[in-house]
Amino acid sequence: MNLPRGLSLLQAPPFIVVSGFFITACFLWFLGSLVELVAFFTDRLSLPLFVHITTLGFALFTMFGALFQMLPVVAGAVIDKPKEKALLSWILMLLGYIPFILGFYLKDLYLLLFGALLLLVAILYTSLLMLSKLLKIKSYTPTSKGMKFALFFLLLGAFFGFLVVLSYAGYIPHTGYLLRTHMLLMLFGWVFSLVASVSFQVVEMFFVTKPYPPFYAFNFPYLLIPTLFIGLLEFKISRLPLTVLVMFHALLTLHRLFTRRRKVAEKSLYFWYVSHANLLLAMLLFIFYGFEVPFLIAFGLFFSTLIMGMMFRIIPFLVWFHLSSEGSSHIPLMSEVIDQRLIKSCLVLSILLSLSLYSLPITKLELLPILIHLFLSLLLFYSILKGSLLYFGLSPLYNASK
Amino acid sequence: MFTITEYLTEEHRECDELYAKMEELVSAENWEEAKKAFESFKTETLKHFQREEDVLFPEFEGRTGIVMGPTQVMRMEHAQARELIQRMEQALERRDKKTLLSTGETFMILIQQHNMKEEQILYPMCDQHLDPSEVIQKMEAL
Numbered sequence: 163m164n165l166p167r168g169l170s171l172l173q174a175p176p177f178i179v180v181s182g183f184f185i186t187a188c189f190l191w192f193l194g195s196l197v198e199l200v201a202f203f204t205d206r207l208s209l210p211l212f213v214h215i216t217t218l219g220f221a222l223f224t225m226f227g228a229l230f231q232m233l234p235v236v237a238g239a240v241i242d243k244p245k246e247k248a249l250l251s252w253i254l255m256l257l258g259y260i261p262f263i264l265g266f267y268l269k270d271l272y273l274l275l276f277g278a279l280l281l282l283v284a285i286l287y288t289s290l291l292m293l294s295k296l297l298k299i300k301s302y303t304p305t306s307k308g309m310k311f312a313l314f315f316l317l318l319g320a321f322f323g324f325l326v327v328l329s330y331a332g333y334i335p336h337t338g339y340l341l342r343t344h345m346l347l348m349l350f351g352w353v354f355s356l357v358a359s360v361s362f363q364v365v366e367m368f369f370v371t372k373p374y375p376p377f378y379a380f381n382f383p384y385l386l387i388p389t390l391f392i393g394l395l396e397f398k399i400s401r402l403p404l405t406v407l408v409m410f411h412a413l414l415t416l417h418r419l420f421t422r423r424r425k426v427a428e429k430s431l432y433f434w435y436v437s438h439a440n441l442l443l444a445m446l447l448f449i450f451y452g453f454e455v456p457f458l459i460a461f462g463l464f465f466s467t468l469i470m471g472m473m474f475r476i477i478p479f480l481v482w483f484h485l486s487s488e489g490s491s492h493i494p495l496m497s498e499v500i501d502q503r504l505i506k507s508c509l510v511l512s513i514l515l516s517l518s519l520y521s522l523p524i525t526k527l528e529l530l531p532i533l534i535h536l537f538l539s540l541l542l543f544y545s546i547l548k549g550s551l552l553y554f555g556l557s558p559l560y561n562a563s564k
Numbered sequence: 565m566f567t568i569t570e571y572l573t574e575e576h577r578e579c580d581e582l583y584a585k586m587e588e589l590v591s592a593e594n595w596e597e598a599k600k601a602f603e604s605f606k607t608e609t610l611k612h613f614q615r616e617e618d619v620l621f622p623e624f625e626g627r628t629g630i631v632m633g634p635t636q637v638m639r640m641e642h643a644q645a646r647e648l649i650q651r652m653e654q655a656l657e658r659r660d661k662k663t664l665l666s667t668g669e670t671f672m673i674l675i676q677q678h679n680m681k682e683e684q685i686l687y688p689m690c691d692q693h694l695d696p697s698e699v700i701q702k703m704e705a706l
Binding site: 235236238301303363366367368370423424425426428475479482483486495496497498 | 580581583584587588591644662663665666667669670672673674676677680684685
């Protein structure tokens with residue numbers, strides 16, 4: 163009989179796999195905010211630099227870490243030797259990210275090209291590793307099916323990203339078209355579809371809500387694909403189908419959260435609210451302006467806020483779970499892993515960041531969001547690092563005496 | 565006529581409702597009512613575990629010959645959940661709201677991922693290999 167292998171958290175990879183990616187993501191986001199600050203004062207701040215600090219340094223690292231955890235636990239796709247494979251993915255990602263960001267900062271095309279090539283290799287390796295496991299699954303849930311499509315779009319989006327850099331260097335034409343395709347695939351095909359697919363499982367699980375409508379959840383990738391194709395075409399309402407789908411998903415999620423059975427409001431819930439409010443606003447901006455700065459800002463706020471909320475839930479649970487499974491003599495409560503005041507501060511700073519960015523056209527205070535981002539990313543990094551170190555300090559695997 | 569999936573999924577939902585009610589009462593520090601709600605939650609949850617461990621899992625193992633597979637993993641997660649319920653009960657006796665809610669949070673994440681795996685994988689397998697009406701009758705007899 164063909165039995166699903168990843169039936170429980172017991173199939174989860176070692177804690178260091180997930181925490182390693184999460185800590186790196188937070189550190190890179192903080193480092194990125196410092197780069198933004200320096201770039202602001204040296205007149206080197208550019209939109210691609212600003213965007214990739216968050217999409218690559220923060221989001222992609224976090225999402226890879228989360229996928230290493232979720233593939234076996236949620237999808238039943240077990241990755242053998244997860245520590246070694248995650249380390250290779252992490253090294254490749256870092257090797258690509260650093261020259262890539264420096265390339266944007268220094269406006270050095272060859273550095274950018276080198277970084278883009280290494281990043282493409284890193285994404286190819288990690289996505290194909292995960293896709294090879296996902297494709298072997300016999301029975302899919304909406305989440306595992308969505309992950310499969312999201313990873314496929316990531317591959318495609320990364321390839322188009324590389325073509326964009328080639329076009330910057332003058333090797334190929336059609337920069338505008340390539341860039342639009344890259345953004346569409348990465349922001350909607352990858353980020354949004356992964357978030358939506360994961361939502362199908364975690365919204366119900368974390369907040370005890372009604373499940374998403376089964377027809378919608380199971381067919382989500384097939385609804386997304388045509389809207390992406392239409393979005394690639396250039397006619398007046400080509401962005402409308404995608405906008406409708408994304409807004410429908412955001413409203414469905416908010417409705418489920420508002421009507422959740424658990425009435426006690428845990429802090430991560432507010433990250434979901436802020437995040438999805440930003441998503442709704444992003445889509446309103448998208449329909450009118452397309453991939454312009456206002457949309458990119460709102461969309462960035464959507465996924466970065468959500469990622470923070472998820473991290474504040476995942477890290478404490480994993481600390482508890484791994485210590486509990488390892489038979490540690492002291493197992494902290496989830497609320498003790500990360501100081502609740504730190505989580506609250508990050509939430510407040512996230513809201514302030516949104517407000518400072520949205521009010522930019524009136525206030526013209528460009529330095530303010532950069533400073534808020536700096537404090538927010540520093541606090542987040544500190545919180546995730548401290549929570550993770552608690553595990554390493556208590557785990558019998560790392561402390562022979564415990 | 566219920567399938568095993570429908571029958572036991574409904575029990576999961578009932579336990580979720582009971583937990584949510586208890587959590588709300590604890591949050592409002594309505595300790596007397598919370599104690600009653602906790603008893604209902606604990607009784608129903610443990611009864612559900614017992615139905616699976618005494619009837620469903622042995623039936624599944626007997627029919628398929630798989631004893632170290634998913635049922636073993638489910639038993640281990642039940643043990644973790646029982647321990648958390650015990651810690652919640654101790655916190656309730658001390659009227660320690662923070663510990664109770666935080667332990668409850670851990671319990672909910674553990675049990676929700678556990679439930680989803682049962683509902684999406686194990687129960688459909690049981691429906692496929694066992695006679696649902698016979699198994700449900702045995703579980704109800706407990």
